[in-house]
Amino acid sequence: MNKQTTVRRIITTDLPVLVIVLFAMAPFAWMILTSLTPTATLNATGVALSPIGWSLDNYFRLIEQTSFLKNMLDSLIIACGTVVVGLIVSVTAAYAFSRFRFRGRKLLMLQFLLINMFPIVLLILPLFVLMRRSSLLDTHFGLILANATVAIPFAVWMLTSYIGAIPKSLDEAAMTDGCSRLTALRKVVLPLTMPGIISTGIYIFITAWNEYLYALTLGGRNVRPVTVAIQTLIGEYQIEWGLLAAGAVVGAMPATILFLLVQRRLIGGLTQGAVKG
Amino acid sequence: MSLSISSPMARRRISIWRSERLLPYLLLAPAVVVTVVIVFMPMVQAVFTSFYDLILFRPNASKFVGFGNYGKLFSDPVFWTALWNTIIWIGLTVPLQMGLGLMTAVLLNREFPWRGLARALIIIPWALPSVVIALMWRWIYDPNTGVLNDILIYLSIVQSAVPWLADPKVAIYAIIATLTWQGFPFFAVMILAGLQGIPKSQYEAASIDGASTWRQFVHITLPGIAPVLATAGLLRVIWVANSMDVIFVMTGGGPGYATHTLPLYAFIKARQNLDFGYGTSIAVTFTIFLGAFVALYLARTMREVER
Numbered sequence: 001m002n003k004q005t006t007v008r009r010i011i012t013t014d015l016p017v018l019v020i021v022l023f024a025m026a027p028f029a030w031m032i033l034t035s036l037t038p039t040a041t042l043n044a045t046g047v048a049l050s051p052i053g054w055s056l057d058n059y060f061r062l063i064e065q066t067s068f069l070k071n072m073l074d075s076l077i078i079a080c081g082t083v084v085v086g087l088i089v090s091v092t093a094a095y096a097f098s099r100f101r102f103r104g105r106k107l108l109m110l111q112f113l114l115i116n117m118f119p120i121v122l123l124i125l126p127l128f129v130l131m132r133r134s135s136l137l138d139t140h141f142g143l144i145l146a147n148a149t150v151a152i153p154f155a156v157w158m159l160t161s162y163i164g165a166i167p168k169s170l171d172e173a174a175m176t177d178g179c180s181r182l183t184a185l186r187k188v189v190l191p192l193t194m195p196g197i198i199s200t201g202i203y204i205f206i207t208a209w210n211e212y213l214y215a216l217t218l219g220g221r222n223v224r225p226v227t228v229a230i231q232t233l234i235g236e237y238q239i240e241w242g243l244l245a246a247g248a249v250v251g252a253m254p255a256t257i258l259f260l261l262v263q264r265r266l267i268g269g270l271t272q273g274a275v276k277g
Numbered sequence: 278m279s280l281s282i283s284s285p286m287a288r289r290r291i292s293i294w295r296s297e298r299l300l301p302y303l304l305l306a307p308a309v310v311v312t313v314v315i316v317f318m319p320m321v322q323a324v325f326t327s328f329y330d331l332i333l334f335r336p337n338a339s340k341f342v343g344f345g346n347y348g349k350l351f352s353d354p355v356f357w358t359a360l361w362n363t364i365i366w367i368g369l370t371v372p373l374q375m376g377l378g379l380m381t382a383v384l385l386n387r388e389f390p391w392r393g394l395a396r397a398l399i400i401i402p403w404a405l406p407s408v409v410i411a412l413m414w415r416w417i418y419d420p421n422t423g424v425l426n427d428i429l430i431y432l433s434i435v436q437s438a439v440p441w442l443a444d445p446k447v448a449i450y451a452i453i454a455t456l457t458w459q460g461f462p463f464f465a466v467m468i469l470a471g472l473q474g475i476p477k478s479q480y481e482a483a484s485i486d487g488a489s490t491w492r493q494f495v496h497i498t499l500p501g502i503a504p505v506l507a508t509a510g511l512l513r514v515i516w517v518a519n520s521m522d523v524i525f526v527m528t529g530g531g532p533g534y535a536t537h538t539l540p541l542y543a544f545i546k547a548r549q550n551l552d553f554g555y556g557t558s559i560a561v562t563f564t565i566f567l568g569a570f571v572a573l574y575l576a577r578t579m580r581e582v583e584r
Binding site: 009013014016017020021023024025027028030031034046047085088089090092093095096097099100102105106108109110111112113114115117118119120121122123124125126127128129130145146148149152153156181206209210212213217226227228230231241244245248251252255256259260263 | 298300301302304305307308309311312315316318319320322323326380381384385387388389391395396397398399400401402403404405406407408409410412413414416417419422424427458462515518519521522525526540541543544547548553556557560561563564567571574575578579
């Protein structure tokens with residue numbers, strides 16, 4: 001009887017889930033296999049399926065012959081900068097939204113939500129013109145600002161719901177003990193919100209790292225994040241899929257690993273709040 | 278802080294006034310100022326630009342044309358193609374993502390030993406950069422060496438290699454398939470959260486009453502997750518409509534104009550022809566179309582905030 005239910009479960013649940021997991025993983029797995037196949041083999045017989053044909057050749061070429069490491073650094077600077085800018089201005093705003101009832105509160109919250117819905121194409125064109133005028137094109141700071149257009153509204157909403165989950169009585173208690181509002185924010189609310197702040201920061205990092213259109217339009221010769229660099233790996237006359245795959249795998253790694261590490265907490269926050277995927 | 282005020286009473290009153298009246302605005306100021314500068318000012322600029330005939334790098338030749346750019350839209354066949362493509366693009370991608378996501382969520386909501394692992398692995402497409410996704414699928418779709426054709430020919434589903442991204446009739450559906458793959462984990466995760474909010478007792482009561490699994494699904498599960506479906510669906514419509522990076526990298530809008538959507542058309546006009554006036558007017562028009570969905574979504578979300 002028990003055995004029968006196990007078999008039944010495997011057929012109705014485990015197998016279908018396995019199919020979906022394979023569907024979700026297969027394309028990236030194929031990319032990894034491609035990156036492990038040397039170009040000569042790739043052109044002659046296609047992707048090497050067995051470990052005998054694998055080598056790290058493409059990865060060595062990626063590091064030695066291209067500026068990929070420098071591009072990784074650009075992405076790192078931009079993503080970290082966006083996290084810092086996004087969190088600093090959002091924490092106080094989120095505190096205000098969750099602790100005060102003031103005139104214009106709803107309208108301002110709406111404003112932050114609205115920004116997240118704007119088509120990026122509507123922003124990217126005027127930002128290009130503005131940044132060209134103020135010579136911010138092709139700088140880290142310019143791209144940090146551009147990414148902040150996405151990061152700030154997101155962070156404000158996420159943090160508002162995180163801070164909202166902390167009982168008001170805690171900071172009120174601190175204030176009757178003689179703390180000012182700001183001290184209460186710093187000493188009581190911030191430490192308690194830290195897990196939320198960290199996962200918001202990580203999510204900002206991931207989106208900034210993965211961002212492509214701003215990087216393509218507002219970056220250039222000096223500042224070229226990985227997402228743009230990967231595309232330039234396409235050879236001039238013929239696509240070098242092996243090299244390209246290696247770049248894609250390396251470029252996708254940081255965000256993917258972070259995502260897997262924090263996915264549980266992140267999903268909790270995402271499903272509560274209103275968030276752009 | 279308040280140097281000139283000596284009496285402790287007055288100081289206290291001032292600080293209360295400060296904290297309760299002004300403080301929220303002070304706390305909000307940095308975020309508001311930054312967003313006004315980097316979002317709203319450019320936005321206003323965009324609306325202005327759309328009234329000008331502006332080719333970038335020839336700024337002296339720019340002139341005010343009023344609604345001229347918008348008038349030009351109506352007689353531009355590419356605009357209508359792009360509009361139609363946008364409708365197909367949203368109309369197919371979002372339901373497909375939702376359907377696959379719903380299926381996945383229902384499965385993941387059951388008890389089985391490796392549930393946590395499966396849930397983490399299924400999210401992977403969502404975490405990948407869109408450039409990587411686009412290039413990856415270009416490699417899979419490649420007409421000569423792509424693995425998809427190999428598999429389909431091996432299974433004799435097709436007789437000869439299909440040029441997935443080069444055939445104007447097929448290209449948009451190939452991209453829709455890619456975007457479905459990218460987006461279904463989002464739905465799965467959102468719907469799963471909704472499913473876990475439905476009390477088990479409802480199912481128990483229903484099965485005592487002899488309701489079949491299907492009837493339980495229709496009468497308990499679907500109503501239970503309806504709010505999540507609506508919110509996630511609206512969010513996704515907006516997001517899918519805006520996402521042009523995958524198309525841009527996969528086909529660049531081609532072959533011909535077969536995979537142009539409105540935002541992509543605006544972007545290409547501005548980027549390749551440097552025709553910022555016309556490009557922005559397409560972007561503004563698109564934003565207005567999208568506005569209806571945005572308004573619906575905002576209304577829903579703000580109602581939640583009311584609590």
